[in-house]
Amino acid sequence: MKQFDMRIFLVWFFQLQLMDNMNFVVPKLKIVDMEKKKYLVALDGSENSDYALLWALENLVDLNNGLLLLLSVGVLSWGTSFEYSAVTRNILNGEKKKIQKQQAEQKAEDIVNNGKKLITDFLAIKKAELPLELYFNSSTDPANYILDFIREQRIDVLVLGSRGKISQHCLQFASCTVVIARKKKESHIK
Numbered sequence: 001m002k003q004f005d006m007r008i009f010l011v012w013f014f015q016l017q018l019m020d021n022m023n024f025v026v027p028k029l030k031i032v033d034m035e036k037k038k039y040l041v042a043l044d045g046s047e048n049s050d051y052a053l054l055w056a057l058e059n060l061v062d063l064n065n066g067l068l069l070l071l072s073v074g075v076l077s078w079g080t081s082f083e084y085s086a087v088t089r090n091i092l093n094g095e096k097k098k099i100q101k102q103q104a105e106q107k108a109e110d111i112v113n114n115g116k117k118l119i120t121d122f123l124a125i126k127k128a129e130l131p132l133e134l135y136f137n138s139s140t141d142p143a144n145y146i147l148d149f150i151r152e153q154r155i156d157v158l159v160l161g162s163r164g165k166i167s168q169h170c171l172q173f174a175s176c177t178v179v180i181a182r183k184k185k186e187s188h189i190k
């Protein structure tokens, strides 16, 4: 009778081990094989953000299992100070907004293309490949645009240059890991 109990115990114990192993193996395979780690570098055309991009390539991005997204969001700030009637003002402001938006988007596109060039040069030197996606847009609230983008695209790591309010806002509120790359300050002693 005692031996019988022991056998049941062993079978039960073995099954638990098996289930445990299966639970362990299945999600791990999924992460490694199916999902590349998604890195987002947000560019604003400044020296800091170019530095952040190169720093990320050199130090952070997994070239074997990474997907790199570049995003540039042109800033829209609508000014309204026309000395015309309300109707004329609305028409003029509408035109002005359209032009501003086009300009902001064009600038954002140029910034992203410049980032692509930096990456292409880097990869050529390293003889490496990395899947790349480019995004640009304009917004009156670039920081929140970036935060929404992170959620929609399921970004794993956001990389930014250290500059101003947008970096601070993203660092505080992003739903993923945030890395702010900062260039070492030159020594003041000459």
Ligand SMILES: *[C@@H]1O[C@H](CO)[C@@H](O)[C@H](O)[C@H]1NC(C)=O
Pocket (backbone or CB within 6 Å): 136, 137, 138
């Ligand atoms: C730009 O942003 C707006 C507002 O979020 C969005 O509706 C639009 O699809 C975006 N355009 C591109 C090219 O992503």
